[in-house]
Amino acid sequence: MNGIDLLGMEDLSRADIETFLETATHMQEIGRRDVKKVPTLRGRTIVNLFFESSTRTRTSFEIAGKRLSADVVNFTPSASSLSKSESILDTAKTLDAMDPDAVVIRHGVAGVPKRIADELSAPVINAGDGAHEHPTQALLDLLTVYEEKERIDGLTVTIIGDIAHSRVARSNIQGFLKMGAEVRVAGPPTMIPAQVETLGVKAFGSLREAIDGADVVMALRIQRERLSGAFVPSIREYAATFGLDRAKLRFAKDDAIVMHPGPVNRGVELAHDLADRRPSVVLDQVRNGVALRMAVLYLLAGRHRERAL
């Protein structure tokens, strides 16, 4: 791992990933207790700095921090200050002066968490930056697969959807490859990045071929604004071609699981009856998200950057 931040799966070794996953499996036990709170981060302050709105991820980090007894502060900068890069750095410096023990950042532009990390002594956790990375999503997905399959090495994982614009895809591709899985991607040609094979994945234009024999089928959320004609002709066409239903799923392995980072567009990426019933593990992903984020906060919060003076 590079220093004290969690900026992307790109920076993590297989051993780092395994440390996060193993720690998270122990955190799951806390979520099953009556008293869902341990004192390890008592007196620590975690700042949720979300420039892009996200109720689910922010809430997941907030619950994770609170279960570790940290004080969690939600800092939502006003929309007017978003466009100027100076104001982001000013925000970072102001935050640093308040001595947080960890800062969780989501921003619509790739690279902003890294830029802010350079200004902060506290660890920075990337909660999604543009189309770049979303490492805690990839880690919670790995945890969910590990829980279901008891291994990741040697599995076949198919990711379906807008690969080109998805930070979830980018982080998951790196995470699953580092853990020894075979990764395939599928989607309309406009949503598959050029030279995607250089990432180490196999690209398919056909859903059926892509999920043939797969252990894990992961559908990505389609941003509706991208469905208005520029990338695919219509939502109905996308749903018919790349939407998952039980009939298409029979080409995958019999015990294949279906994942989705949420929120699901029911009837688009996943058929209505696949959104939250087996073999879909969408709600397990949400539950594991809290345990995984507890692991990340436990391992990082309170550590400080060594600065060359």
Add this chain to the structure above:
Amino acid sequence: MSSDPPVQSSRVRAESRSADAVSEGVPAHVVLDDVAIGRALMRIAHEVVERNDDLASLYLVGVPNGGVPLARRLAANLGEVADLDPLVGILDTTLYRDDLVGEGARPLLRKTEMPSAVDDRVVILVDDVCSTGRTVRAAMDALMDFGRPRAVQVVALVDRGHRELPIKIDYVGKNIPTRHGDLVKLLMEGASGDERLRVVVEQEGSR
């Protein structure tokens, strides 16, 4: 978790070779071998039965890593001496420690597995080595998150002194006076559930 290696009559091996310390590159003095540990835990089982009225409410809780096999053996001994089948839990204290500050990497967590709440139970915490008392303090805090025990008693296989908190051990396997910088460790070998145990002291300066 790793699969257990085939069990090869480790009881016999334990008796014939228990003091034959496996070299780990550090001179370590064996103070309790597997047989001595077995005897201490049998004596402690008798003491537990002698000291408690409501034996049906006993709940043994091992602190990982060393306390876990010890709690399991103590439970088996209680079965032998009083026909009891006490609950056995595992309670990691890492998230309750008082020393997780500073720059360094955080200690890895270990398993917690409490089969039921501790309300109205007589909980016997089992640890391998007690020194400062901070682990017992952390374990008591952790325990309270699982309910309100009727009483808490503590077993330590080794009490090496140097207490920093007002913690009393109810059942001691062996008192071993040590210098502050010495290391006292419970070593485990073999398959989980059938492991061979020994306690070694590594004296400061020999490391």
